[in-house]
Amino acid sequence: MGGFNPAVKLEERIRQALNDEFLRNAVKFTTGRLRSSKQQAAEQMGNWEEWRERGRQIRLHTIAHLDYYLNQFVQNLREAGGYVHFASTAQEAVEIAMQIMEEKQAKSVVKSKSMVSEELHLNDAMAAKGIEPVETDLGEYIIQLAGETPSHILAPAIHKNRQQIADLFSEIGGEKLPADTAVLAGFARSQLREKFLQADIGMTGCNFAIAESGSFVLFSNEGNARMCSTVPRTQITLMGMERIIPSWEDLEVMAAILPRAATGQKLTVYMSAINGPKRAADGDGPDELHVIILDNGRSQQLGDPEFQEVLNCIRCGACLNACPVYRHIGGHAYGWVYSGPIGAVLTPLLNEDQDQWGEVANASSLCGACYEACPVKIPLHDMLVYLRRRNVEAGRTDATERLGMKTYKVAVSSQRFYQLALKLGQFGQKPLARNGEITAKVGPLEAWNRLRVAPALAKKSFRDSWKELDMELQHELVELKPETKARMEAILRKRGNSHEN
Ligand code: SF4
Structure with a gap:
């Protein structure tokens, strides 16, 4: 299972993931660990629900006044000496980034983790121009070497176990490395150190942009984001237009809830605030700082009562760890950059081709675990229902499902029809029902009974x-x-x- 392959249908991608035992065990293990750490961290706080509500209110307020806070952020960043570029599409963002790289005659770019960069497929664009992109987050580094794409917002290589990583590094390093975390991290560090020193440009994502000062904040556990933003002479930061929060005071809340929801940490190991390019008295930092603010479908959700709240997302990944579907299939099966419940909502919203991406909204059991896990209380399960309704209204459901739903509608529209349907069902199931169960893998029961058992209709209603x-x-x-x-x-x-x- 490599990266995303949009040419393969969702059902087939899910089948491939379910047949990959390594992937299933690795994803199950790591999501389980992250989930219980988050649970403990929330319990230790004592008033986690109050923090969630505070986080939600900050995000609701910011997105409701996004134009105001974006302007304030841009104005302050420009005053501090930063260059700001707006990109309304992924294509535009790539062109802006490539132009900066070409002006700087860049040969290599060190990158810290950025989901926006994945959204733009920026590494491919750079490689096509002969510029070497070097992922420096350990998880991203692993999947870049493997020629894959991230399968989790926070833990991009979640689908790989230690032995697979050791094999990969051994191949690159030309010597057999043990499946030992310290040895593998040491190997990556030694490979990346030179890359930091040689890079012409450092590229980062953005966790939060602070409107009142024009600063942006990077959360990282490995220190690589700090290296990317201090060593190279030029820095490019990619941010989705919704990453804004009004003030430093609001950051206190975000810095408390994001790491706890994501990994159970009280704080991330490094939290770097960047207030513009290097000033005369600064010891380090880039001479030139460019921030590319990406829309790419986000502004279309503004003002939409069903979907605006999706812009509140702070990309913590907690909904992925809680989702029973994600925990079984990992991230690649969702087909695009974002996976899990947030991916099942964002993918159809940020992509125009609904025939291709609309079906991703079906990758959910609608149990609501994502909502319970979300530190800013985004009702993802409701949004998934709205997206499914869109699919139905646009006729993007298969003929069997349409027929099934029409029959169901008739059956439940009157008591007489309902009783009749029950009697027919009780009669029709006779050749298949044994001890209250139907185990036969025939017709529509084939997929259901592959992993579970369908209960038979009771003999007596x-x-x-x-x-x-x-x-x-x-x-x-x-x-x-x-x-x-x-x-x-x-x-x-x-x-x-x-x-x-
Ligand atoms: S939807 Fe909520 S839980 Fe999921 S990544 Fe976004 S903030 Fe985290």
Whole structure:
């Protein structure tokens, strides 16, 4: 399982993931660990729900006034000496980034983790111009060497186990390396050190952009973002237009909830704030700082009551770790850059071709675990339902599903039809039902029964059982004292009336 392959249909991608035992075990192990760390961190806080609500309010307010805060951020950053570029599409963002690289005659670019860069497929564009992109986040470095794409917002190489990484590094290094975390991290460090020193440009993402000062903040656990933003002479930062928060005070809340939700950490190891290019008194930093602010479909969600809240996302990855679907199939099966519940919502919203991407909204059980996990309370499960409704309204569902739903609609539209459908079902299942279960893998049951067992329709419906119970009670009344009998008869009469109503 390499990276995303949009030519393959969702169902096939899911089948491939389910058949990959290494992937399933690796994803299950890491998401389980991240989930329980997050749980512990939230419990230790004591008032996690209050923090979530505070985070939500900050994001709701910011996105509701995004134009104002974006302007404020841009103005302040320009005053500090930074260059700001707006890109309305991925293509435009790539062109801006490539132009800066060409002006600087860049040969190599060191990069810290940026999902926007993945969204732009920037590494391919750079490679096509003979510029070497070097991923310096350990997870990103691993998948770059493997020729793959990230399969988790925070842990890009979550689908790989230690042995696979050791094999990969051994191949690159030309010597057998043990599957030992310290040895493997040491190998990556030794390979990357020279790259930092040689790079012409450093490229980073942006966790939060602070409107009141024109600064932006990078969270990292490995220190590589700090290296990318201090060693090379030119820095390019890529940010989605929704990354803004109004003030440093708001950052306090974000810095408390993001790492806890993501990995269970109280704080990330490094939190770097960048306030413009290097000034005369600074010891380090880039001479030139460019920030590319990307729209790419985001502004279309503004003002949409069903989807605007998706812009509140702070990319913590907690919804992925909580999602029973993601935990079984990992990230590549979703087909695009973002995976898990947030990916199932963002992918159809940020891509125009709905025939290709609309179906990703089906990769969810709608259990709501993503909402419970989300530190800013985004109702992803509701959005998935709205996206499915869009698919139905646009006729993007298969013929069997449409027929099934039409039949269901008729069956539940009147009690008579419903009873008749039940009787037909009870009769029709007879050759297949054994001990209350249908295990046969035939027709529409084939996919369902591959991993679980379909329950058979009960021989007697609830209504039939209820009627029998009523009759038994009537019978038992004969044995009761006259006053109890009168009371019971009154209750039964009342119940009979409400049935008729
Ligand atoms: S939707 Fe919520 S839980 Fe998922 S990545 Fe975004 S902020 Fe985190």
